[in-house]
Amino acid sequence: MPPRLILIGPMGCGKTTIGKIVAENLNLPFRDTDLLIEEEEKKSVSEIFLEDGEEKFRLLEKSVLRKELLSDETVLALGGGAPISMDAQSALRAIASPVVYLQISLANVAPRIGFNRDRPLLLHNPRGQWETLMQERRPIYEAIADTVIDVNGKEPDVIASEVLEFLT
Numbered sequence: 001m002p003p004r005l006i007l008i009g010p011m012g013c014g015k016t017t018i019g020k021i022v023a024e025n026l027n028l029p030f031r032d033t034d035l036l037i038e039e040e041e042k043k044s045v046s047e048i049f050l051e052d053g054e055e056k057f058r059l060l061e062k063s064v065l066r067k068e069l070l071s072d073e074t075v076l077a078l079g080g081g082a083p084i085s086m087d088a089q090s091a092l093r094a095i096a097s098p099v100v101y102l103q104i105s106l107a108n109v110a111p112r113i114g115f116n117r118d119r120p121l122l123l124h125n126p127r128g129q130w131e132t133l134m135q136e137r138r139p140i141y142e143a144i145a146d147t148v149i150d151v152n153g154k155e156p157d158v159i160a161s162e163v164l165e166f167l168t
């Protein structure tokens with residue numbers, strides 16, 4: 001059995017926060033590909049980017065994703081870039097798990113990105129970098145998702161309720 005729910009979306013859209021609330025409500029374990037990679041490698045995502053490079057990080061991400069897609073009844077949050085490779089796109093389209101895209105605008109994400117978490121891809125000009133990534137990724141997120149939830153201006157509990165409603 002695959003995960004009960006897969007959350008996708010860009011950096012700063014709230015996948016971890018929402019995923020934890022939903023998992024608690026469903027009484028299921030919450031997993032996050034970034035945290036799984038950090039546990040496995042015993043270093044932070046930023047350290048991996050800096051010391052080993054992005055290519056290595058993407059390999060680790062692919063391998064964690066492959067494993068997690070086989071794991072039973074979890075709520076799984078994917079790092080913003082995890083669904084982008086062709087392999088990941090096909091796996092996510094094929095899987096029975098509902099895939100929810102948390103959609104956020106640049107205006108709403110701007111205050112959250114750049115300083116409150118380690119985000120190696122947003123080190124310089126976080127807003128510009130975020131928007132550039134989104135131009136490539138937005139159509140992919142939309143194509144993979146079973147539903148899109150607009151998180152702009154909403155409290156985490158409200159967003160989590162919308163996700164739970166979609167699941168029932």
Ligand code: S3P
Nearest residue numbers: 010011012034079080081119120
């Ligand atoms: C990335 C998103 C990050 C993390 C890494 C790369 C991306 O995860 O995997 O910094 O390529 O968008 P979050 O989306 O959880 O911040």
